[in-house]
Amino acid sequence: xxxxxxxxxxxxxxxGLTLRRDGVTLLDSVSAQIRRGSITLLLGHNGAGKTLLLNxxxxxxxxxxxxxxxxxxxxxKMVFQKPxxxxxxxxxxxxxxxxxxxxxxxxxxxxxxEMDRRADAPARMLSGGEQQKLALIGALATRPDILFLDEPxxxxxxxxxxxxxxxxxxxxQQGMTIIMTSHNRAQAERLGEDVLLLDSGRIVETAPxxxxxxxxxxxxxxxxxxxx
Amino acid sequence: xxxxxxxxxxxxxxxxxxxxxxxSMDILIPFQxxxxxxxxxxxxxxxxxxxxxxxxxxxxxxxxxxxxPMGALLATYRFPGRTALIVVSNTFxxxxxxxxxxxxxxxxxxSGPLGxxxxxxxxxxxxxxxxxxxLPISIxxxxxxxxxxxGEYAPLFQSLGLGRFDRIKALVFEARVALLTIGLACxxxxxxxVGAVMIVGGNIRHSTRVMTTSIALATSxxxxxxxxxxxxxxxxVALTINIASQLLRQSFRNLGHDV
Numbered sequence: 001x002x003x004x005x006x007x008x009x010x011x012x013x014x015x016g017l018t019l020r021r022d023g024v025t026l027l028d029s030v031s032a033q034i035r036r037g038s039i040t041l042l043l044g045h046n047g048a049g050k051t052l053l054l055n056x057x058x059x060x061x062x063x064x065x066x067x068x069x070x071x072x073x074x075x076x077k078m079v080f081q082k083p084x085x086x087x088x089x090x091x092x093x094x095x096x097x098x099x100x101x102x103x104x105x106x107x108x109x110x111x112x113x114e115m116d117r118r119a120d121a122p123a124r125m126l127s128g129g130e131q132q133k134l135a136l137i138g139a140l141a142t143r144p145d146i147l148f149l150d151e152p153x154x155x156x157x158x159x160x161x162x163x164x165x166x167x168x169x170x171x172x173q174q175g176m177t178i179i180m181t182s183h184n185r186a187q188a189e190r191l192g193e194d195v196l197l198l199d200s201g202r203i204v205e206t207a208p209x210x211x212x213x214x215x216x217x218x219x220x221x222x223x224x225x226x227x228x
Numbered sequence: 229x230x231x232x233x234x235x236x237x238x239x240x241x242x243x244x245x246x247x248x249x250x251x252s253m254d255i256l257i258p259f260q261x262x263x264x265x266x267x268x269x270x271x272x273x274x275x276x277x278x279x280x281x282x283x284x285x286x287x288x289x290x291x292x293x294x295x296x297p298m299g300a301l302l303a304t305y306r307f308p309g310r311t312a313l314i315v316v317s318n319t320f321x322x323x324x325x326x327x328x329x330x331x332x333x334x335x336x337x338x339s340g341p342l343g344x345x346x347x348x349x350x351x352x353x354x355x356x357x358x359x360x361x362x363l364p365i366s367i368x369x370x371x372x373x374x375x376x377x378x379g380e381y382a383p384l385f386q387s388l389g390l391g392r393f394d395r396i397k398a399l400v401f402e403a404r405v406a407l408l409t410i411g412l413a414c415x416x417x418x419x420x421x422v423g424a425v426m427i428v429g430g431n432i433r434h435s436t437r438v439m440t441t442s443i444a445l446a447t448s449x450x451x452x453x454x455x456x457x458x459x460x461x462x463x464x465v466a467l468t469i470n471i472a473s474q475l476l477r478q479s480f481r482n483l484g485h486d487v
Contacts, residue, residue: 078387
């Protein structure tokens with residue numbers, strides 16, 4: 001995959017990303033530009049290719065064709081839909097995610113997530129919401145240039161969802177670029193600045209979020225919003 | 229066997245050791261002898277137990293040090309010769325200990341390629357034989373454990389940009405409970421082994437005699453009750469180690485391990 005320097009206000013550029021598996025085209029010539037410091041939403045029905053595109057952009061999956069230019073992997077972080085938690089204590093897991101974080105900073109992040117009292121608890125024994133919060137602060141604490149979030153609030157309760165959204169907004173205000181997928185229209189409208197709508201592995205509409213939600217131009221976008 | 233360890237037993241049990249050569253064995257006698265052997269603190273018996281543990285634990289440690297990284301490598305990376313390595317390793321799983329003993333014997337005997345080391349009929353030779361014996365277990369079981377964990381952690385490790393060494397290090401750490409079980413499986417195989425250590429160790433009194441070779445010798449001399457008593461002692465040693473590992477496992481379970 002060839003890498004080239006993007007324009008100053010563009011932090012990541014994808015051109016012609018194509019991914020095939022077992023004769024099926026999963027991503028079909030996907031091209032996109034991600035604005036620096038923006039919150040970009042990847043929307044689409046189940047199986048549209050949102051998570052695949054997220055994984056490709058982050059570099060977890062190598063595409064069969066196309067190019068991606070952006071910051072190095074070390075400057076990117078990803079929070080998975082189902083958090084991947086190690087068999088360590090909460091504090092030790094956070095240390096594993098951010099080895100350079102000192103004890104005080106680690107404690108501060110846990111306190112912000114209201115998990116400082118759970119620092120010595122086994123991380124895998126935390127609730128689903130707590131695990132997701134742990135994964136999120138583990139990503140944010142490294143202050144990446146780009147943060148990928150794959151449906152970060154799926155299956156979370158109101159309080160945990162609010163925490164995630166607050167942290168995302170704070171990171172955005174500090175200039176972090178965020179690329180996320182969501183099935184929650186209200187959340188998408190609250191957080192999104194740019195929208196990429198995927199259908200069957202192809203981008204069918206790219207638009208600023210307010211325009212996308214108020215006046216979508218593509219018939220599939222209208223259809224998608226009717227179902228959302 | 230009579231004439232050394234069993235000579236320290238009370239007269240009635242010494243008699244039992246000999247008497248049962250010709251009559252059916254009283255089922256309780258081996259237990260009585262085992263209890264007496266353990267409580268008497270017989271120096272020779274303690275030496276035999278100590279040597280058994282030293283040889284087997286060293287072999288297990290060596291096999292884990294070599295086998296775990298190999299298992300992790302086989303589980304996480306594709307490289308030329310990988311399949312051949314797996315096939316060879318799996319073949320050695322079913323290799324009879326006496327054949328391994330014979331191979332090691334040929335290697336370390338005076339005229340063998342490693343004859344210059346002069347370790348034939350020493351505990352070092354027994355450790356080497358047992359290491360070769362349990363190494364395939366260590367590789368096969370750790371590969372299985374690492375494959376499962378790697379499937380779970382690969383996206384995270386990749387996202388964190390971990391290099392090959394750091395990935396294997398993290399996997400070994402995450403697999404620590406499974407590795408405890410692997411260590412126990414290796415220990416079980418090593419401590420109960422008799423053929424290979426008999427060939428390369430020679431079962432020399434005060435030098436290379438271990439629990440299993442003592443049992444084999446006692447059996448060949450017809451001291452079945454005494455052999456059985458040694459077997460019970462061996463079982464108790466294994467039981468103690470298993471209880472210790474179970475306690476360790478419990479503490480891991482408290483850290484959220486799926487054990």
